[in-house]
Amino acid sequence: MTRLVYMDNHATTPVDPRVLEAMLPYFTEKFGNAASRNHAFGWEAEAAVDRAREQIAKLINAKAKEIIFTSGATESDNLALKGVVEFYKEKGNHIITVATEHKAILDTCKALERKGLVTVTYLPIDECGVVNPDDVRKAITDKTILISIMQANNEIGTIQPLHEIGKIAKEKGILFHSDATQGVGKLPVDVEAMGIDLMSFSAHKIYGPKGIGGLYVRARNPRVRLAAQMDGGGHERGMRSGTLNVTGIVGLGKACELAGELLESESERILRMRERLRQKITSALDEVYLNGHPMQRLPGNLNLSFAFVEGESLLMGLKDIAVSSGSACTSATLEPSYVLRALGVGDDLAHTSIRFGLGRFNTDEEVDYVAERVIREVTRLREMSPLYEMAKEGVDLKNFNWARD
Numbered sequence: 001m002t003r004l005v006y007m008d009n010h011a012t013t014p015v016d017p018r019v020l021e022a023m024l025p026y027f028t029e030k031f032g033n034a035a036s037r038n039h040a041f042g043w044e045a046e047a048a049v050d051r052a053r054e055q056i057a058k059l060i061n062a063k064a065k066e067i068i069f070t071s072g073a074t075e076s077d078n079l080a081l082k083g084v085v086e087f088y089k090e091k092g093n094h095i096i097t098v099a100t101e102h103k104a105i106l107d108t109c110k111a112l113e114r115k116g117l118v119t120v121t122y123l124p125i126d127e128c129g130v131v132n133p134d135d136v137r138k139a140i141t142d143k144t145i146l147i148s149i150m151q152a153n154n155e156i157g158t159i160q161p162l163h164e165i166g167k168i169a170k171e172k173g174i175l176f177h178s179d180a181t182q183g184v185g186k187l188p189v190d191v192e193a194m195g196i197d198l199m200s201f202s203a204h205k206i207y208g209p210k211g212i213g214g215l216y217v218r219a220r221n222p223r224v225r226l227a228a229q230m231d232g233g234g235h236e237r238g239m240r241s242g243t244l245n246v247t248g249i250v251g252l253g254k255a256c257e258l259a260g261e262l263l264e265s266e267s268e269r270i271l272r273m274r275e276r277l278r279q280k281i282t283s284a285l286d287e288v289y290l291n292g293h294p295m296q297r298l299p300g301n302l303n304l305s306f307a308f309v310e311g312e313s314l315l316m317g318l319k320d321i322a323v324s325s326g327s328a329c330t331s332a333t334l335e336p337s338y339v340l341r342a343l344g345v346g347d348d349l350a351h352t353s354i355r356f357g358l359g360r361f362n363t364d365e366e367v368d369y370v371a372e373r374v375i376r377e378v379t380r381l382r383e384m385s386p387l388y389e390m391a392k393e394g395v396d397l398k399n400f401n402w403a404r405d
């Protein structure tokens with residue numbers, strides 16, 4: 001009998017039943033177009049959208065009108081970067097970001113570079129995945145128009161020092177965008193205290209539906225302007241045309257409200273489960289390495305490398321447990337994750353890394369089951385590994401002369 005355990009909550013999360021319940025009426029009896037200004041169906045939809053804007057704004061200490069709805073964080077990242085670059089092109093053409101950002105940021109930067117519209121500085125990280133605010137300061141030139149740095153990394157969970165970076169951005173009068181998709185709803189977010197001017201987030205990472213997200217766009221001090229990337233009816237203060245996804249928006253709003261209510265107790269519970277998982281695994285196995293920062297990380301994130309096992313065999317052995325690996329399948333080859341590479345993790349250890357993403361619906365019992373399965377699988381694979389045996393016998397593998405005699 002196989003049982004499936006879901007521990008990949010950085011990839012996506014299930015919709016919370018309370019979120020689904022809030023959404024349901026808006027598929028059927030409350031189906032109006034929020035832009036229909038002249039009848040009750042439209043007003044009802046508009047009222048629901050307004051309520052969602054308030055719920056989201058409250059969670060991040062923004063104002064309702066500063067929330068722009070999009071199809072998700074990928075679109076929000078594109079709109080923020082491309083919209084700022086296009087609108088502020090007379091002011092400058094330089095962006096500062098970090099090598100470990102999500103592909104939605106990195107590939108957008110690459111596309112802007114290819115078109116010759118910007119130059120981009122990709123800052124390095126330290127061995128825990130943290131960017132140094134001094135590096136941000138030093139990278140600023142008189143052409144810099146935007147700093148884009150994520151709140152928490154989706155692979156290794158490392159949390160960036162946004163307050164300090166926001167302060168530098170304010171001091172220099174440069175716009176500050178953050179992809180906070182992994183942080184919103186899980187970590188405290190305050191766009192005022194953090195000096196954030198633009199911020200991306202997505203419903204499906206916080207127990208809401210897929211295909212809906214938002215971009216916070218500061219309205220005052222300074223008023224941020226964006227060139228729209230979608231032409232049409234001029235919805236969302238002209239920044240993002242298209243009929244609003246009312247059901248999705250209601251779901252996103254409810255997900256934010258719940259996240260706000262649960263934030264403290266939930267992060268405490270999830271952190272305790274993560275530490276239980278880490279402790280069980282690391283007390284039973286040696287040669288296990290933690291990737292990312294020991295403390296400054298998302299409560300639900302545990303990213304471990306298991307030396308002396310073959311990565312693919314490990315994942316095969318755990319295939320009924322939904323986790324992510326440190327390798328990305330690109331067509332024929334197995335590429336180690338660029339995030340682990342930027343951390344300085346060697347290719348061998350990157351290939352044997354596993355990202356455990358704990359979330360709202362995981363239980364202690366699942367944690368114990370997963371720990372037990374991982375321990376058993378790693379032990380089994382190591383029993384077949386001559387390298388592990390040699391290491392245990394005290395052979396220095398780094399300096400071992402394989403061609404000896």
Ligand SMILES: *Cc1c(COP(=O)(O)O)cnc(C)c1O
Nearest residue numbers: 072073074102104154181182202
């Ligand atoms: C998931 C994720 C995205 C993409 O969000 P979508 O809503 O799926 O487009 C962007 N950035 C980060 C950090 C993410 O974790």
